[in-house]
Amino acid sequence: MSSIEELIHQPNFKNKYQRALISFIYANSILNTKQQDYFKGFGITPQQFNVLRILRGQYPNPATVNLIRERMLEKNSDVSRMVERLKKAELLERVTCEQDRRAVDVVITQKGLNLLQVIDADGEMDGEIFKCFNKEEIEKLNELLNKFIDQRL
DSSP states (O other): OOOHHHHHTOOOOSSHHHHHHHHHHHHHHHHHHHHHHHHHTTTOOHHHHHHHHHHHHHTTSOEEHHHHHHHOSSTTOOHHHHHHHHHHTTSEEEEEOSSOTTSEEEEEOHHHHHHHHHHHHHOHHHHHTTTTSOHHHHHHHHHHHHHHHHTOO
8 A cells, every 4th residue: 555655755744734635635636537537438527427416406497507506516617618518418408597587597408317327327436436445434534524524614
């Protein structure tokens, strides 16, 4: 098993907090790369997958671009651009809002639902990334991540 010190060729850190931060950044890079590669096989990006999952959660009700933006995992994502690309791929539809003609609602299409069903059935992303952890370790990891997220940096 490699240590972060070996992986980045840095023999020591200022303190344990700096080591944890560098480890988080390195692990995030691994996760991002694995996600990019995985979703590329389905012709979408991880961020587009996130949009489709949000829309599936709303289905059959529409969602606004602002609602999607609020629920995105990556808060700096360009949701409008992603919606347009997903529309071109026929994975969602843009519909004029009946209550406010200036607003646009977004709804996942059957093609989008089918794609998510294929990804869900594949299941590779869910377990493959964390296969190095047993059940107790993954529960502890979730507990620690919740603690980290709760401080709302």
